[in-house]
Amino acid sequence: MATAAPLPAQNSAATASTSGTRTGNTPPSGFTVASKRENPWHAKSVLDQLKVMLDSGELIDVVVNVEDKHFPCHRAVLSACSPYFKAMFTSGMEECNRREITLHDVDANSVGQILNYAYTSKLDLSMETVQNLFVAASMFQIHFIQETCAQFMSAHVDVNNCVSLFSFACSYNSQWLKRGSKELIEQNFHQLSKTDDFMELHGSELVCILASDNLNVQREDQVLDAAKRWLEYDPGRRIKFLPEITRQVRFSLIVDSTVVHSLRQHELFKRSPECCQYLARLSEAGPPRSVKQRLGMGERSMIVCFGSSPNFDPDEVHRVPCFSIKSDEIFTMAAPPRGLWDYGVTVTRLNDVIVAGGCLVDDHSGSEDSYDTSQDLGLRPQRDVYIYEHTHDRWHKRAPMLTERFDLHLAATDTHVYAIGGMGRGGQHLDVIEGYDLKDNKWKYVTSMPPGLSPLCAIVYGTHIYVIQGDTFLSFDTETNTWSSRLPSGGCLLVPSATVFQDQLYFVAGYNLPRSGIPVQVYNPNAKRWHRVASIPIRSGDFLHFTCRPKVMVIDTKLHVLVKHEDDEEDDDDNALFSLYQYNTETDKWTLSHSFSFPYSIRVDVRFVIAGLNVNYLYPADSDDSDSSEE
Template sequence: MVIKMELCHFISDHQAKEVVRSMNQLRKLNALCDVELVVDFERFPAHRVLLASCSDYFRAMFTNTMCESARTSVPIKNVSPCVMRIILDYVYAESITINADNVQELLPAASLLQLHSIQQACCEFLERQLDSSNCLGIKAFADTHNCTELSQSAEKFICQNFVEVIKHEEFLNLSKEDLEGLIKRENIAIDGSKVSIFEVCDTYAIRSIVIMLEQSKLESRKTLPRLSLKEYMVIVGGFGLNQQPIDVVEQFESKNNEWSLLPPLPTRRRYVSATQLGGQIYVIGGYDNANRLSSVSVLDCRVMQWKTVANMNVRRGLAGVVSYRDKIYVAGGFDGSSRLSSMEVYDPNLDKWEMMPQMTIGREGSSLVVCADMIYCIGGYDGMTILRSVNRFDPREGRWITVTPLSVGRSGAGVAVVDDMIYVCGGFDGSQHLSGVECYNPRMDMWSSVANMHNARCYSSTAALEKKLYCAAGYDGATLLNSAERFDPLSNKWSPVAAMSTPRCDAGICVYQRY
């Protein structure tokens, strides 16, 4: 048989689907599965490779140095077993059933696990359900989970059907602020014309509506439990066991004494700084193993999604960062060639950084905190000396001064404020890694010693949470740490708390609040 020397390119439209179909059969038989997802004590066998291929959340979990990457059983928080079953059926079968009973659980879970196609399908379902009785609730739900297109569709529906919307219970349940925002819109349709409510109602009538709604809700408010804000401590990025920058983000809740994962950083970073402003976590500068960075990534804690904002004017690693009066201040750091004395401030309303007056000395590895309306920059390294010096910046006068120095030089110390007292934990003094802690009283301009930590820690992550001081991770001179401990200023004692999943140093840390 003679065969001509020709090429034949064959492309199958069904091969990929057949592979996934076969993996789904194996999953149902619990065959060749290499991980179990544990949700409220219910176990779901799965294949890491398929989960990682569908979700950046699982990709980060299984491909980084996190302890979950080696575990055969992985707990998943904030997702119900019913919803996890729906999600896995979609991952394996590309089919999902969304209904009124599951959409309010499914959308937040899809957002958490970064399954954007499911999130989009939920939004499309809710958009089809819009009517005058639910449009206000759907808009509020969309805003909470940052579903911009759904929110815009709901708002358009509200404005076009305003006369019907005000007849339903959701309108009566509006807060005073939401009601005032609604009635001030310019494009509300009344009798077929788009007008402002102010064109058809006088100010007295509007004020009367607000008062009436507040009174109608007064009794029901007495019977409803109040939602309280919870504080969470978040640690981002850093330097991991593989001698590389990492993108792992972990969150600590003190009530349950447990850590959980948040969506990973878009870019792996060490020498990174972090702060919270307006319910969002800002991750600033750092080092990606090639360059010092000026970029800023922001995690919206309502929907747990990352975005980018304007870059700093200067590349900075190991800089100090703090939030103060709706702005973010960054000072010092290392740009790859010199230690910086410059400071810049970010205005989120303008999405713009502006240079500020310089410190008296360039320094990296220092810490920035706010106490009594003053910004303090503490310790660090100037390229030759581990520093004891402390600079204080007055934002009103725009001026730096020097205050009483630390008792010992410290670079890479953790710093936080509890009850208007500044605590400086650990660090490196040029010869040894420290466990000692100093406390500064700004009213007396005086330092004093408090109880030592259980572990020496340099480039650890320190924050104040619920009027306690927490210090986590870091380097003790021999080992990268994942341990954490808590200091009670009233008893002057440190006690251990739950360890993180990922040992690290050079990480960013902040505290944020949510319901």
């Protein structure tokens, strides 16, 4: 009988182990050799080698033709990356045996990017090519690329592309992109409803937008007008959407009771029997009254008080008070970053609230290392820029200015915001003007001011920025980048406030005000002439605090001047009384329209602006439930 051969090596090793004697390569006592190991670099190494073989043309077994370009590659790599290619090469289709395959309905650039991703795991995204890449990734069923493209587009949604991106997202059911673009459309509905992109929306996409409670419209008429413009753009093909679109209009929110009757007489609406029946029922029974208002219907014109006093306790005030003339209520909005003061503030034509520059206060002010004015005061000029997001009551950073400055003026045209004057490091007065492109989010140097214009007042009219200080009155043409001298007012306007009203510039001086009344001077830029209107009366026994200059402003098409009153004997900065005077152009008289007080400390200087703010996003003045935020 055959016997098994002995295993002397194993036996001797076992004997050595049991005897405590270590021989040869036997591990020391208590040491365990892992039975499984993993190379963390193996996957990358294999991918790198596949890319090397692709570049050198090794083991190429298929060529993908797209348009006029040819992409040699490996079937295994394509199949591992894309279910589309795996099905093509393994399901017995004709392409299984072909050396070359031709793809349609995709562009060569996108296919090239996808093949590069298959071999490198890297993507190079841009807004010019990302939509085509998303389409190609959808065709090839590569979900990572789809989601990455959707996230990239969502991060680059703006008011100029949100409508087209929303339509694109609806076509490919990209919920991420759809949500972000729809939100921006809702915020800017009235403006965007007049664009070509809006006119190109599909009917189902328009219905989705019109059904939203979050439309930022002040009147339901704006929703109806937008729907009519879209329908009349191509009535022949769009009439089938008329009934559903009409049902999205909340007629009970429209003040004009004749609207439904007018629509019944409209030729386009007459062509839809279903729509005619719906409008007839509305005429007979009246529109339902329990209809929710659109979100934008809570917007009101408000006086916003941005304080510029140095506050060494950043936790003391972190909300900005706002006074609503319509309701005589005080609300608060989020403040710019804590500790920032003496910044420039402006409101654009599109109601964007922008702050720029300002100072931070050092805790070690007045230290031995201080050598100049701003350092002695512990002031650090800033160049950060923030824009207010109305629908979330928070601030977002934008591109910073090129120059650090505080105590500056911001002036807004339709396309740019200009940073004018102010003080820089060392407390020196700055004469450089730089401009911010609202669309491109970029700053650039524009021009320098003539010397001796600080502090100053700047106001925009048309394409010109008018700058005034004392007896000096100049204008800067933003189109030609040239300065021009203007006829002085004849009265010394020291640090005035200014606004545009009925195509004229109204100025109210900030210092050296007579007790008999506040003079108001008016400049007609077309006639290039000055004149005066009635002075604003001052109540007997009161005086104007020199640190809070009168502010002239336009609120709901009416001219107003805001004045801070304080008792001569009791200076109560924590509850200062403000009076708002309204001007009557027919009688040339000012009348007191509102009196109110802000429950906030107003110590040195404040910046007032008029902005449309939505009460649905603000907090009552006595609420501490919110905080300023920044992204």
